[in-house]
Amino acid sequence: MTGELSPIDKAKFVAAKRAAEFVEDGMRVGLGTGSTAAWLVRCLGEKVREEGMRFRGVPTSTRTAELAREVGIEVITLDEARWLDITIDGADEFDAELNLIKGGGGALLQEKIVATASDQMVVIADAAKEVGSLGAFPLPVEVIPFGWTASQALIEEALVSMDVMGRKTTLRMDGDKAYVTDEGNHILDLHLSRIGNPRELALVLNQVPGVVENGLFIDICDRVVIGYGDGRVETRDINAGTVEEETMDFVESDNLFRDV
Ligand SMILES: O=C[C@H](O)[C@H](O)[C@H](O)COP(=O)(O)O
Numbered sequence: 001m002t003g004e005l006s007p008i009d010k011a012k013f014v015a016a017k018r019a020a021e022f023v024e025d026g027m028r029v030g031l032g033t034g035s036t037a038a039w040l041v042r043c044l045g046e047k048v049r050e051e052g053m054r055f056r057g058v059p060t061s062t063r064t065a066e067l068a069r070e071v072g073i074e075v076i077t078l079d080e081a082r083w084l085d086i087t088i089d090g091a092d093e094f095d096a097e098l099n100l101i102k103g104g105g106g107a108l109l110q111e112k113i114v115a116t117a118s119d120q121m122v123v124i125a126d127a128a129k130e131v132g133s134l135g136a137f138p139l140p141v142e143v144i145p146f147g148w149t150a151s152q153a154l155i156e157e158a159l160v161s162m163d164v165m166g167r168k169t170t171l172r173m174d175g176d177k178a179y180v181t182d183e184g185n186h187i188l189d190l191h192l193s194r195i196g197n198p199r200e201l202a203l204v205l206n207q208v209p210g211v212v213e214n215g216l217f218i219d220i221c222d223r224v225v226i227g228y229g230d231g232r233v234e235t236r237d238i239n240a241g242t243v244e245e246e247t248m249d250f251v252e253s254d255n256l257f258r259d260v
Pocket of ligand 1 (some may be wrong): 102103106107
C-alpha cells in the first residue's frame with residue numbers, strides 16, 4: 001500500500017506520524033482540517049485501535065469530525081473540552097517565525113478558534129509550504145453572506161494602503177455557487193503575492209464589517225513538523241529555538257492507508 005503514496009503524501013504522512021507522538025493519554029486534542037491533518041487523524045486512530053490510547057479530539061470541521069469518528073477517536077466539542085492541551089493542523093504556508101496562512105480548505109474560522117484555545121499549536125507540513133514571505137498562496141478571508149460585495153470593496157480599499165503587491169480578491173466558488181463554510185459564510189481569496197506586514201494586515205482585515213476571520217495565524221503556532229518524501233522529518237520549536245531531525249518509517253497497517 002505504501003508504495004502507492006506519492007512523495008508529497010509520504011512527506012505529509014511522516015510529518016503527521018511524528019506529530020502524533022506528541023499526543024498523550026488523557027489529552028484534549030484539537031484536530032485540524034485538510035489532507036495533512038487527515039493523515040494525523042488516521043495515525044491517531046491507529047493509536048486508539050492498536051495501542052488502546054485514550055484521548056478526546058475536538059475537530060475543526062465536519063469533514064474532520066466524520067473521519068475522526070470513523071477511525072475510532074472520541075469526538076467532543078470545544079465547549080465540552082473548554083481548553084485543549086494541543087492542536088495539530090496543516091497549513092497552506094508558514095514563514096520563519098511560524099506565522100501561517102490557513103484556510104485553503106475553508107476551515108480557518110474553527111481552526112483559529114481551536115488553535116487559540118490550546119496550550120500549544122503544532123503545524124504539520126511538507127517542505128513546499130515553507131516561504132520567505134507569506135502571500136503567494138491566496139489569503140482566505142471568511143465573510144458573512146449578507147452584503148459580501150460591500151465587505152469585498154472595503155477590503156480592496158484597505159489593501160490599497162497596505163504593503164501588498166496584489167489587490168485582486170475573488171469569491172471562492174463551489175461549482176457554480178458561492179462556497180459555503182461550516183458556519184454558513186463565504187470566503188474571499190485575496191491574491192496578494194507577498195504580504196509585507198502580516199501582523200498589521202490581520203488586524204486591518206478583521207476591522208472590516210462583515211469579515212468574520214482571516215487566514216493569517218500570527219504568533220499562534222509553537223512548533224512545525226516538516227516532512228520530506230524520503231521519510232525525514234524536521235521539528236522546529238519557535239519558543240525553545242530548537243531544531244530536531246529524524247527519519248520515520250512507512251511500515252503501517254493497510255487500514256491506515258485505505259482511502260478514507
Ligand atoms: O482550511 C483548511 C486548512 O487551513 C488546511 O489545514 C490547509 O488548507 C492545509 O491543507 P493541506 O494539508 O490539504 O495542504
